[in-house]
Amino acid sequence: MIVRITALCVAVAMICAALRLQRPELATALSLAGGLAAVLLLLTEAGGLTEWVAAFQALMPRDRDIAAIVLKGAGIAVLSEMGEQLCADAGERALAGRIALAARVAMLGLCAPLIGELTGLIGGALG
Secondary structure (H helix, E strand, C coil): HHHHHHHHHHHHHHHHHHHCCCHHHHHHHHHHHHHHHHHHHHHHCCCHHHHHHHHHHHHCCHHHHHHHHHHHHHHHHHHHHHHHHHHHCCCCCHHHHHHHHHHHHHHHHHHHHHHHHHHHHHHHHHH
């Protein structure tokens, strides 16, 4: 899997480097399309991930909320990273920064109930 994705990305990068001199807009579009193709290839090859998620949830039968928060956090991290890289490839560094900020705020909001619960537990143990 990684060999095919790497070969695809290197081939697209070489074509983009050649195109960028004459047609920079076409090189940017090709780069974005190549990145999307790599992600789609990764998703088709990552079928075993669903089995891992099920096994992870089975390990935490009592704390399903915690498992859900961890999985949502991982999803936010992966999607935001992909969005950041796509924006950066398109030359939109400011938009990539906004995606990073939004991901951090979303993660903080996602973890707020856990932080509150942990604070309560510590306060109860100390008080």
